[in-house]
Amino acid sequence: MNLPILPTSVVGSYSMPSWLERLKTEYIMRKISRHDLDEIHDTAVKAAIKDQEMADVDIITDGEMRRDNLIDYFAERLPGTQIDHTSKKFYYDFYESVVTGKIPTASLGLVDDFKFLRANTSRETKFCITGPHSLVKRIRNEYYKTEEDFALDIARVMNMELKELVRAGARHIQIDEPYYSGFPQDLPFGVRLLNTLVDGVDAHIGVHICYGNRYGRPSWAGNYQYLFPAILEAHVQQLTLEFAWRGGEDLELFKEFPGKLEVGVGVIDVKSDSVESPEIVAERIRHALKFLPPERTAVLPDCGLLRLRQPVALGKLKAMVQGAKIVRKELQG
Amino acid sequence: MILHVNHVRPGHAKLAGDVVATLLSLLEDGRVQSGILQNLDVHLDWIQYKTNFREPIIVRKAVRNDEVLPMIEIAIDLRQIGETNLRESLAEVLKTVDGDRVALEPFGPMRNSVVWSFNKLYWQYLPDWERVSGKGYEKALPGGTSDGHNPVAIKDSANKFWTLLKDMDSKGQLPPEIFVMEIGVGTAERALRWMNDFKEQDREHGTQYYPRIRFLVADYSIATLNRATERLGPHGELCSFLALDALNPFKSLSFLRYKMLYIHLTNVYDNLPTDEIAVRDGKYYFVQVRSYLHQSEVQKICEKFGVPPSDFNRTVTRLLEVGPVHFSEVDQGMAFWQAVWAALHLEERLVAVDSLMEAPLPPGMRPSHVEEFVGDAADLRFHLSSGAVESFSNTIPLLHPRGFLEVQDIFVAKVSDYLQGFRGPGKLDGSILNWVNGAMLAEIGRQAGYDVHFAPFRYREKSNTSILYTTQREQ
Ligand SMILES: C[S@@+](CC[C@H](N)C(=O)[O-])C[C@H]1O[C@@H](n2cnc3c(N)ncnc32)[C@H](O)[C@@H]1O
Numbered sequence: 001m002n003l004p005i006l007p008t009s010v011v012g013s014y015s016m017p018s019w020l021e022r023l024k025t026e027y028i029m030r031k032i033s034r035h036d037l038d039e040i041h042d043t044a045v046k047a048a049i050k051d052q053e054m055a056d057v058d059i060i061t062d063g064e065m066r067r068d069n070l071i072d073y074f075a076e077r078l079p080g081t082q083i084d085h086t087s088k089k090f091y092y093d094f095y096e097s098v099v100t101g102k103i104p105t106a107s108l109g110l111v112d113d114f115k116f117l118r119a120n121t122s123r124e125t126k127f128c129i130t131g132p133h134s135l136v137k138r139i140r141n142e143y144y145k146t147e148e149d150f151a152l153d154i155a156r157v158m159n160m161e162l163k164e165l166v167r168a169g170a171r172h173i174q175i176d177e178p179y180y181s182g183f184p185q186d187l188p189f190g191v192r193l194l195n196t197l198v199d200g201v202d203a204h205i206g207v208h209i210c211y212g213n214r215y216g217r218p219s220w221a222g223n224y225q226y227l228f229p230a231i232l233e234a235h236v237q238q239l240t241l242e243f244a245w246r247g248g249e250d251l252e253l254f255k256e257f258p259g260k261l262e263v264g265v266g267v268i269d270v271k272s273d274s275v276e277s278p279e280i281v282a283e284r285i286r287h288a289l290k291f292l293p294p295e296r297t298a299v300l301p302d303c304g305l306l307r308l309r310q311p312v313a314l315g316k317l318k319a320m321v322q323g324a325k326i327v328r329k330e331l332q333g
Numbered sequence: 334m335i336l337h338v339n340h341v342r343p344g345h346a347k348l349a350g351d352v353v354a355t356l357l358s359l360l361e362d363g364r365v366q367s368g369i370l371q372n373l374d375v376h377l378d379w380i381q382y383k384t385n386f387r388e389p390i391i392v393r394k395a396v397r398n399d400e401v402l403p404m405i406e407i408a409i410d411l412r413q414i415g416e417t418n419l420r421e422s423l424a425e426v427l428k429t430v431d432g433d434r435v436a437l438e439p440f441g442p443m444r445n446s447v448v449w450s451f452n453k454l455y456w457q458y459l460p461d462w463e464r465v466s467g468k469g470y471e472k473a474l475p476g477g478t479s480d481g482h483n484p485v486a487i488k489d490s491a492n493k494f495w496t497l498l499k500d501m502d503s504k505g506q507l508p509p510e511i512f513v514m515e516i517g518v519g520t521a522e523r524a525l526r527w528m529n530d531f532k533e534q535d536r537e538h539g540t541q542y543y544p545r546i547r548f549l550v551a552d553y554s555i556a557t558l559n560r561a562t563e564r565l566g567p568h569g570e571l572c573s574f575l576a577l578d579a580l581n582p583f584k585s586l587s588f589l590r591y592k593m594l595y596i597h598l599t600n601v602y603d604n605l606p607t608d609e610i611a612v613r614d615g616k617y618y619f620v621q622v623r624s625y626l627h628q629s630e631v632q633k634i635c636e637k638f639g640v641p642p643s644d645f646n647r648t649v650t651r652l653l654e655v656g657p658v659h660f661s662e663v664d665q666g667m668a669f670w671q672a673v674w675a676a677l678h679l680e681e682r683l684v685a686v687d688s689l690m691e692a693p694l695p696p697g698m699r700p701s702h703v704e705e706f707v708g709d710a711a712d713l714r715f716h717l718s719s720g721a722v723e724s725f726s727n728t729i730p731l732l733h734p735r736g737f738l739e740v741q742d743i744f745v746a747k748v749s750d751y752l753q754g755f756r757g758p759g760k761l762d763g764s765i766l767n768w769v770n771g772a773m774l775a776e777i778g779r780q781a782g783y784d785v786h787f788a789p790f791r792y793r794e795k796s797n798t799s800i801l802y803t804t805q806r807e808q
Contacts, residue, residue, distance in 0.1 A: 215806070221591075
């Protein structure tokens with residue numbers, strides 16, 4: 001599929017309706033069946049796809065509607081992980097989960113969800129996963145000697161999963177590692193993890209690194225300086241970073257550390273309900289282009305849209321795409 | 334008849350027993366209809382500040398739309414009522430005539446009641462009020478001082494903040510400007526001490542954080558801000574003074590989103606408009622109020638101030654609109670205001686709501702919060718703390734990821750505390766004082782990503798205040 005210059009995409013999640021929050025929570029309280037919840041999820045995914053198509057986003061996702069939060073979807077599927085199903089009352093909370101032995105080599109079963117997405121759209125698609133560095137911050141380790149050993153083994157198992165996704169047709173894969181910003185000292189080991197995770201995976205791979213969006217607020221403060229130069233060693237094609245709510249100052253880092261990485265530039269503030277105008281989006285893109293060549297620039301929101309109400313999320317995506325179109329036109333003269 | 338005896342003060346047990354005997358004897362004598370007793374709930378569980386809006390016995394009727402429901406409640410304040418007048422007073426209220434009451438407003442949600450206009454007026458005209466009454470507002474507090482001004486507590490708070498900055502500094506996270514704010518500063522006593530203590534701590538450690546502090550001093554009363562500006566003079570331009578409504582700090586300060594490291598309020602939440610919900614027999618009722626004075630009181634006031642009785646309501650309205658300057662002599666206006674305020678009572682009624690969707694919940698609160706809070710209690714009356722909830726929800730978006738909110742106030746920290754008595758609003762000088770539903774704030778905080786904790790105020794024995802502080806929930 002031919003993508004335009006400055007391709008637009010999302011970071012992964014789409015607006016989570018309050019009725020779905022309720023139903024997910026009812027499932028946890030065993031008031032509705034798994035079968036019903038699966039059907040509800042299918043329907044919600046189709047709606048999320050539809051909105052992204054309506055906004056004319058180039059590379060779309062399933063809206064991550066099946067996920068409770070960034071961890072549990074993976075913790076529940078990661079072979080050998082034990083989950084205490086009584087440990088949460090509200091879907092968005094985290095389960096208590098623990099690994100007590102070596103993680104067996106087995107599938108996480110993500111391919112079905114990818115296939116569902118593919119079957120329901122003719123657009124280019126992206127599949128997002130939470131990376132091992134974030135997972136080990138939440139899943140208790142009672143087996144591996146070090147956190148790094150634990151994370152590397154997760155990366156090994158997930159590497160096979162990524163290859164399966166590629167066999168099923170996945171061309172764009174995104175790895176989310178929001179906890180890097182909370183633990184900047186971990187970055188060198190974070191990069192080793194990434195390289196294990198993507199080894200031999202034949203797809204366009206992006207890494208999303210933000211300052212957290214839990215409860216729609218930042219979890220950490222600081223700036224992206226810590227990523228450089230270590231991140232340039234990661235065997236990935238794209239970095240997607242947030243620049244809308246934080247401002248675009250850190251973009252200058254790409255002048256200081258030029259590399260081959262594409263940058264997915266966050267141009268939509270997902271922590272605010274006010275919908276940007278296409279002109280503001282265009283301005284943010286133009287600013288990024290002062291530091292990045294257009295062929296290595298992609299356009300995205302800062303982070304997932306899950307905490308926004310649907311009309312706001314849709315409005316923001318539309319503005320994002322229109323803003324990108326304005327700048328494309330300018331570039332094409 | 335159902336008698337609710339959840340809270341009886343020591344020494345009032347006999348009187349509680351007398352209530353039942355008296356009601357039965359009134360029934361026998363035919364002074365109360367048996368129909369009334371069948372649907373009567375008697376509550377002896379009110380805990381109040383000494384000066385308040387209550388009469389010793391009050392009757393609450395229940396309505397659905399405009400239809401009066403059979404359920405009637407009476408609430409008896411055993412502290413105010415003596416054995417001698419119990420019988421006559423009970424017979425009187427159960428006849429329920431309101432002919433001798435002059436209402437200042439129709440029934441409506443409590444947060445819209447004119448009592449809040451009185452409250453606001455008080456803070457606007459505080460210097461006049463204090464001049465006329467000859468004492469500072471703090472003197473009206475039980476004990477004569479505010480827990481908010483406890484020197485040790487303030488020093489601890491300043492040191493705790495310094496420790497946070499130190500930790501951030503060691504991690505390279507300290508922003509160039511350090512934003513802190515106090516809302517509802519009153520005399521600015523606390524703000525001044527806090528800044529002094531912080532400065533001292535900073536100097537001792539040679540950390541140079543103090544010059545980076547940007548202290549926002551906020552209140553909705555200009556008179557108060559003026560006083561605070563003078564008080565905080567020694568800290569010069571590190572302090573900025575802002576007239577803003579505690580209900581929505583974000584509206585005024587959205588440019589500081591995620592930037593504030595510390596926000597403090599003392600005795601402000603208890604002073605913000607609120608509503609109440611009652612659960613009776615598992616059904617939800619919204620408590621509506623209207624303020625009134627007894628005809629006899631109105632007559633006295635009118636005579637004293639030369640106001641024609643037919644002009645009484647209009648004069649009160651003008652007082653609330655333009656302040657005591659409505660009278661040609663301000664002190665005359667002040668005295669009229671104080672007399673009206675002292676005689677003012679609140680009448681209550683319960684309005685049945687079929688679904689919480691109909692209840693006017695404050696912004697930031699969803700029906701699920703209320704349901705979660707009530708659980709399976711079949712009989713409960715609690716504060717929605719509308720103003721506090723609104724303020725809380727509109728304050729936390731200002732917090733830096735490592736920032737925290739600290740609120741010193743009188744909190745009901747657990748739902749079960751409401752089962753042991755209802756704490757109603759009191760009058761504190763010209764202001765209102767009310768208990769704050771801390772358990773509800775905790776629920777709202779949880780769903781917004783904050784754990785809300787309550788630390789009992791350990792700096793004064795028998796203090797009933799506690800300190801709410803937030804920590805960020807798991808990232
Ligand atoms: C009870 S005093 C407390 C003063 C001081 N913090 C203390 O503890 O002594 C309440 C303060 O909050 C202010 N206040 C009350 N309602 C407010 C509102 N809605 N917005 C801003 N300030 C308010 C009043 O003007 C007053 O200064």
